[in-house]
Structures are given as C-alpha cells and as structure tokens.
Amino acid sequence: DTAVSQTPKYLVTQMGNDKSIKCEQNLGHDTMYWYKQDSKKFLKIMFSYNNKELIINETVPNRFSPKSPDKAHLNLHINSLELGDSAVYFCASSQPDAWGGYTFGSGTRLTVV
Amino acid sequence: AQKVTQAQTEISVVEKEDVTLDCVYETRDTTYYLFWYKQPPSGELVFLIRRNSFDEQNEISGRYSWNFQKSTSSFNFTITASQVVDSAVYFCALRAGSARQLTFGSGTQLTVLP
Numbered sequence A: 001d002t003a004v005s006q007t008p009k010y011l012v013t014q015m016g017n018d019k020s021i022k023c024e025q026n027l028g029h030d031t032m033y034w035y036k037q038d039s040k041k042f043l044k045i046m047f048s049y050n051n052k053e054l055i056i057n058e059t060v061p062n063r064f065s066p067k068s069p070d071k072a073h074l075n076l077h078i079n080s081l082e083l084g085d086s087a088v089y090f091c092a093s094s095q096p097d098a099w100g101g102y103t104f105g106s107g108t109r110l111t112v113v
Numbered sequence B: 001a002q003k004v005t006q007a008q009t010e011i012s013v014v015e016k017e018d019v020t021l022d023c024v025y026e027t028r029d030t031t032y033y034l035f036w037y038k039q040p041p042s043g044e045l046v047f048l049i050r051r052n053s054f055d056e057q058n059e060i061s062g063r064y065s066w067n068f069q070k071s072t073s074s075f076n077f078t079i080t081a082s083q084v085v086d087s088a089v090y091f092c093a094l095r096a097g098s099a100r101q102l103t104f105g106s107g108t109q110l111t112v113l114p
Helices: none
Strands: A004-007 A010-013 A019-025 A031-037 A043-050 A053-057 A064-070 A073-078 A087-094 A102-104 A108-112 B003-005 B010-014 B019-021 B024-026 B032-039 B046-052 B059-061 B064-069 B074-079 B088-096 B108-113
Touching: A004 A087, A010 A019, A019 A031, A019 A087, A019 A108, A031 A073, A043 A064, A043 A073, A073 A087, A102 B046, B003 B088, B010 B019, B019 B108, B024 B074, B032 B074, B046 B059, B046 B064, B046 B074, B074 B088
Parallel strands: A010 A108, B010 B108
Antiparallel strands: A004 A019, A019 A073, A031 A043, A031 A087, A043 A053, A064 A073, A087 A102, A087 A108, B003 B024, B019 B074, B032 B046, B032 B088, B059 B064, B064 B074, B088 B108
C-alpha cells in the first residue's frame, strides 16, 4: 500500500554510465516531482509533471531527462553519470492545490564512483 | 521569488528539554502554504504540518506546537520535553502563489542526547 514508491532504493554505479530511477504513485494525484538532496541535505526541485506535461524544469544539466508515461509514473533517466550526481533523489506527488499536501517517496540514494 | 531560511544549522539538547526550531520565509504572494517535514536517520521525509497564509492560529499536536506569525514572516516549531527519537533533520518549506513546488529551507539537525 505504499503511496509513492521509488526503485531502486540504492544505486551504485561508475562514472559515465547511464541509469534510471522509477517512481509510481497510487494516490490519484495529478502532479509529480523530482527533488534532489545533496550531501549537505539541501532539497531542491528538479522537475515536475502535471498529467504527463512538463511544468517545471529547473536549471538541471541536460544529462537528466524525466519521462512521464502516465500521471501515475515519473521516471528519471541520467546519462553519462558524474561524481557530482551522487545524491538522494526524492519523488513526490500532489494535487494541484497545496492543501492536499505532498507525499514523498522514500528516496533513491545514488552513488557514483 | 520564494525563500525559506532556517538559521539554526545544528541544535543539541538533552532529553526532556524544550527546543524551538526557527523558520523565516519570504514571498510576495498573499496566498501561500507552509510546511514542516522531519527527516530521521532512516532518510524518509515525514510530513508534520501544513498551514495556509490565512490561518494564523497556533497549533498543538502532542509534544509538537507551531507558532505562525505573519508580522515577522515566521513559522517556528517547538518540541516540548524532547526525546531521543526526535533526533532528525527538520525542514521548513513554502509553496507560494501559483507555484506547484515546495521551496525548502536548508534544514536544522536536531540531536537529542539521553
């Protein structure tokens, strides 16, 4: 019954590789997000989709490409991984109005070696 | 632009002490929402409270209480009689105007010592 699930939970990979993180929500929310938490714990928005449409695209290297096949899924693909990409990536979902709140996944810890 | 400042990077208290975590926000929007999240050592983000800009009532939930003051743009969080299990990073966040995303503060690491 996990509301927002991310896979994998941990990902260790070498520099230069391409990897994907998957996210699924079963809450019926219209909007999904990717946040990045760096080593200093700072959380920053990367992307957001509303009903499969990209609505937020922050200043992120174009090696990062989100994809939303339907409103319940939001995946993050990263090409040519670099050491600086090491972080925890959180998926979240919400309804358009803020009062419904946000639900976060448990995070994916990406380590690039 | 929206901004959230949590000036306290780290706080350490002894169990049973009361502790207040500060949060100051900036926005030009008159409609906004404020949130607090807890991130325990296990890493997940746990929702604690949300408050909209039209509701300045303080709230108490068990040992937790929140003080929202629009005059000082602050939304402070107090834990009464702290416990070791309260040790975590606490984030204040803001959603303002038509923006969909949350803007987070930098977090406060709270350590409660036995």
